[in-house]
Amino acid sequence: MRRDGQRLYPAGHRPSLHRAGGGHRHRAQRGGRRRSDDPRRRGAGENPARRGSAADACRLGRKGPAPRRGGPPPACGGGRGDRLRGVARRARARCLGGRGAHPHTARPARRRALGQRADLPVHGRPCRRARPRGHARRRADLRDRPGQSGGIPVNVPVAEPAGSPLLENVRVLDLTNVLSGPYAGYQLALMGADVLKLEVPESGDLARQLGAHPGLSGEHLGVSFLAQNAGKRSVTVNLKSAGGREVFARLVAGADVLLENFRPGVLERLGFGRDRLHEINPSLIYCALSGFGADGPMRERPAYDQVIQGLSGIMSVTGSPRSAPLRVGYPVCDSVGGLAAAFAIASALVRQHRTGQGAYLDVSMLDAALSGMGWVVSDYLVAGREPLPMANENRTAAPSGTFDTADGKLNIAANKQQQFEVLCEVLGRHDLPAxxxxxxxxDRKTNREALRDELEKTLRTRTAEEWDEILLPTGVPAAPVLTVPQALRSPQVTHRRLTHRMPSPAASGGDLTLLGSPVHVDGEALVPSSPPPRLGEHTDEVLRSVGYTADDIVALRAEGAV
Structure with a gap:
């Protein structure tokens, strides 16, 4: 083993330390060659002889990653080294090719970006045409639009990022429906992945028919679908037909990730079980997201969010002792399960990039829900205390909950002794600490109801907004309870550019506003690269990219394969 910085690597090997794709600065260092000019990244115009079939790729032996070209970079020294005291690790990272690298120690020109697997050179990207993704695909008319009806500000300009999208060149096949799976795929699309949403011809994702706008649902553009599918391309494929299965096999051969949320065994019965998928593409990351996981006595049961909320115990601790069990007001288990799947996929991509190895990821919504409950579950597992519904109270402290004011609710979390004493001082209730x-x-936890009554005598003399302003400079955590529209209009959410306005795919035209990612990358918000797709909008485009001719596509349609 050899040590490089703070990491250990096998002797004679060190993986490339760079972000996928590089940025403008590094293109200049490589002589200004654009991605579209790179012969290794050509799309439909490349020489077909250089592309092997899926079967050819399966016969290739697995190889480890190539050693870093050019050997280790020279050490930083002299006066520069004197300036690095106190930040040695970060400076070391920059010298090895990170942002702000010295021109003479920057990463080598020829390098493999995430998604370009050196060990599968031919089938990894069959006939893919060069196309910008992520921020680069954002249309110019998405910027600086005026505010829209509903009062949600969406006109904050978004600057172009300095670097490439984090998941650039990663292709994801998204076979998911409704929410948990599409939410996972949407997070990957926001990070720059090329997500192909594979849907059943004519009907597509069930979410296309769901939502609060009947007109959009009638166009197979239900609000529930629009919310989680921007930045994806829609391809219709019928896996019950021979032609559709051949199309799917070609797509699998060129994919990095396959994401599905069928019940366990469905894809296998269609001829594409785990072993078959990895036979087609040994480097494939296959993520199966289901209600209960791929094994166990409940594996075959259907599951929606509310079913998981009930089985996980979430409903039993939601509400007051009188009102519980209650469903959480949004599909929390779908969201948590989708995030767990996206995180697992991102982790597997790191290993795939480093070693070329694929992965099988079995994600259970039930497991994810229990894991996400955190302290509620740990109190029982570790301390043996059964969780109980406590309405808006915090079991670990008091006063910590929701309190009445003159016009609405105010959350206060004075969990520390000092915070409680400051709260009493601000309220003029010097009698309470004594x-x-x-x-x-x-004492306060035991007598929390009596304490609430005393505090609300004073809190009801002012509005929630007034108390918010008074308590803000004191360090006592407090804030009004808002509605969803109020939250979307808040200065903080507006400043973070969480909502994005883009053209609607509906026949009536107009615009729609969608949520982006909660993550900022290099100081920039992540914007959906394109509006949600109409059903099958990109079928012909994608089929051509994997070698089908116009006549082939006509025949596939006649067969009902696409």
Missing amino acids: DPRFATRE
Whole structure:
């Protein structure tokens, strides 16, 4: 083993330390060659002889990653080294090719970006045409649009990022429906992945028919679909037909990731079980997201969010002792399950990039929900205390909950002794810290209802907004309880550019506003690269990219394969 910086690598080997794709600065260092001019990245115009079939790729032996070209970079020294004291690790990273690298120690010109597997050179990207993704595909008319009806500001300009999208050149086949799977695929699309949404001809994703706008649902553009599928390309494929299965096999051969949320065994019965998929593409990351996982006594049961909320115990701790069990007001299990799948895929991509090895990821929504409950579950597992519904109270502290004011609700979380004392001082209730019922944290937890009554006597003299302004400079965590429209209009959400306006794919035209990613990359918000697709909008385009001719496509349509 040899040490390089803070990491250990096998002797004679060190993986490339760079972000996928590089940025403008590094293109200049490579002589200004654009991605579309790179012969290794040509699309439909490349020499077909250089592309092997899926079967050819399966016969290729697996090879480890190539050693870094040019050997280790020279060490930084002299006066520059004197300036690196105190930040040695970060400076070391920059010298090895990170942002701001010295021109003489920058990464080599010829390098493999994430998604370009050196060990599968021919089938990894069959006939893919060069096309910008992520921020680069964002249309100019998405910027600086005026505010829209509903009062949600969406006109904050978004600057172009300095680097490439994090998942550039990663192709994802998204076979998912409704919410948990599409949400996972949407997170990957926001990070720059090329997500192909494979749908059943004529009907497509069930979410196309769901949502609060009947007109859009009638166009197979239901609000539920629009919310999670921007930045994807829609391809219709009938896996029950021979032609459709051949199309799917070609797509699998050129993919990095396959994501599905069928019940366990469905894809296998269609002829594409785990072993078959990895026979076609040994480097494939196959992520199966289901309600209960691929094994166990409940594996065959259908599951939606509310079913998982009930089986996980979430409903039992939601509400008050009188009102529980209650469903959480949004599909939390779908969201948590989707995030777990996206995280697992991103992790597997790191290994795939480093070693070329594929992965099988079995994600259970039930497991993800229990894991996401955190302290509620740990209190039982570790301390043996059964979780109970406590309405808006915090079991670990008091006063910590939701309180009445003159015009609405105010959340206060004075969990520390000092915060409680400051709260009492601001409210002018100097008697409360001296009251033996409220002297310590445990005393306050025991007498939380009495403490609430005392605090609300004063809190009801002002509005929630007034108390928010008064408490803000004191360090006591507090804020009004908002509605969803109020939250979307808040200065913080507006500043973070979480919502994005783009052209609607509906026949009536107009615009729609969608949520982006909660993550900013290099200081920039992640914007959906394109509007949600109409059903099958990109079928011909994608079929051509994997070698089908116009006549072939006509025949596939006649067969009902696409």
